[in-house]
Amino acid sequence: MRPGTTLAVVALALAVASCGGGSQEQATGPVEITIWHGQEDTSAKSIEKLVSRFNQSHPDIRVSTESGGATADGMLPKITAALTSDAYPDIAYLYGSWAPNVARNPKTADLTSYVKDPAVGWTDFWANEREAVTVQGKVIGFPAVVDNMVVLYNKKLLAKAGVKAPGPDWTWDDFREIAKKTTDAQSGVFGTTWAISGGEEAVWGLWPLLWQSGGDILTPDHKKSTFNSAAGQQALGLIRDMAVDDKSVYLDSSPAEKGQKLFESGRLAMFLSGPWVLPDLQAAKVDYGVVRLPGTNGNHETVSGPDNWVVFEHDERRVKAATTFLSWLTAAQQQLVWMSDTGSLPVRESITKLPGYQDYLQKYPGIEVISENLANAKRVRPPTTKYPRVSSFVAEAIAEALLGRTDTKTALDEAAAKSDAVLAVPGS
Incomplete structure (x- = not known):
């Protein structure tokens, strides 16, 4: 999906x-x-x-x-x-x-x-x-x-940057370092990309980082948000630092999302995606590799x-x-x-x-x-009718943080306040 x-x-x-x-x-x-x-x-x-x-x-x-x-x-x-x-x-x-x-x-x-x-x-x-x-x-x-989310990487871009292909036990620090080394702004090449168009594409990539650090999206009864915890701030903080400080992230504001096309055209070193892209990458003759998500303290949980x-x-x-x-x-x-x-x-x-x-x-x-x-892939997104609204608030927070308009805590706290107001309305 x-x-x-x-x-x-x-x-x-x-x-x-x-x-x-x-x-x-x-x-x-x-x-x-x-x-x-x-x-x-x-x-x-x-x-x-x-x-x-x-x-x-x-x-x-x-x-x-x-x-x-x-x-x-x-x-x-x-x-x-x-x-x-x-x-x-x-x-x-x-x-x-x-x-x-x-x-x-x-x-x-x-x-x-x-x-x-x-x-x-x-x-x-x-x-x-x-x-x-x-x-x-x-x-x-x-x-x-x-399905599930993995990292696809362009073998040629990594080799050109003198970077060793990631192994199954790599970490998010490794991910950040590879993105930094493969970014070449003059050539229009970025280490990775993140959607900021306000859709679920931006949000579901954040959840594995949250889960790996021991956090969760909502409370078990789905009545309050918990994504703005320290684990959530750490998760979004990593991507924000890569985007704002390292400038190794292509911020994709297109509703159609350009990530796959950038990867196919050799302008993206790493791409968080899933199995549905493999036939297209083969057709485009991309020399790619596949590795599971980076881990936190040995936890490589992904999203499905x-x-x-x-x-x-x-x-x-x-x-x-x-x-x-x-x-x-x-x-x-x-x-x-x-x-x-x-x-x-x-x-x-x-x-x-x-x-x-x-x-x-x-x-x-x-x-x-x-x-x-x-x-x-141990968890799915919260099975509640309110999740689409929660997701939209988090997507807004991600965009604000990655564009450098606010800090991660403020962004997530505001999204949590909006989410809690929706979650408080009676209904499943």
């Missing part, structure tokens, strides 16, 4: 969508269900190929695929509108950060009892995926995609943004058919096909033990590091 446009506030409409209508229960013949996948190009072809295989091997269920009339980024408003009528699908691909909003709609199915079936292999999914698809004890779907296949309820037969399909789709053999087609990471631990897994690793250089880094 790319983080930039995932936190649409239109999600709030899901909480108040009508639970009226309801299609008539299909009594005979194959159970027909529809999936809105929101995928494009290679990913769309892969999911359609897998659905075709399912239909051939499961005559009692007929799955129809649609894009949903939107890309994955635009799926939430499409679902929001559809849920006000009976024109909604049985399954939709939705970002994990939307789960708290989606779960509030009465038409969202509760799969908690279904996933207890041993045949589903629920515990084979990574823990952060299970957390992302579960809201207040209610399982609303199946994990669809998992799992996506979900969410199930919506029409009648019991269709819900059961949807879970049968998703159990099949997310099984190891089918997932290996999806991964090989798209470069996605394994959503189940058992996939890494399949014979064909090694072929997948060879197809996408660097993917092995990112796959192994799933073990460092």
Whole structure:
């Protein structure tokens, strides 16, 4: 999941969508269900190929695929509108950060009892995926995609600066030093980049630094912010010092974010990103390396943004058919096909033990590091409907600090005050 446009506030409409209508229960013949996948190009072809295989091997269920009339980024408003009528699908691909909003709609199915079936292999999914698809004890779907943040580095730029490629045990001090040494302002080359456009792209890169230092985003009950702790000030302070003092950070104010293009064009030594960029880097013939995030006192925790296949309820037969399909789709053999087609990471631990897994690793250089880094993705962003507002306040604080307009404590304290006011409003 790319983080930039995932936190649409239109999600709030899901909480108040009508639970009226309801299609008539299909009594005979194959159970027909529809999936809105929101995928494009290679990913769309892969999911359609897998659905075709399912239909051939499961005559009692007929799955129809649609894009949903939107890309994955635009799926939430499409679902929001559809849920006000009976024109909604049985399954939709939705970002994990939307789960708290989606779960509030009465038409969202509760799969908690279904996933207890041993045949589903629920515990084979990574823990952060299970957390992302579960809201207040209610399982609303199946994990669809998992990712995590790593550092990609340009081998040529590091070599030109006489810098040794980072190893798995590197620190944030190492990161800062490499960024400083590879920056060449006259040539328009920067050590790294950070978004200051006010979106989630800026924020989710900060959370690993916060977590590694022992901090957290919110209190466990999600009623108060804690990101302005000493750990938060230390985390943002590092990036601020790199931007303001070292001038080794390209401050990206573009809503579309230029980081990947800068990296592809050889103007960025290090880029914090995830597995979704690897096919593009291969196509651009970038000589890159991949390493897990720098660590703090040996802690290399990263951030992950799992996506979900969410199930919506029409009648019991269709819900059961949807879970049968998703159990099949997310099984190891089918997932290996999806991964090989798209470069996605394994959503189940058992996939890494399949014979064909090694072929997948060879197809996408660097993917092995990112796959192994799933073990460092221990937490997800707070599962609360208030998170988008909190994120926007923190993004503002990051921009103010990196532009040198204020100090990190003041920036984070102001963001915390705004966040606490929102968190104090009743509601999940």
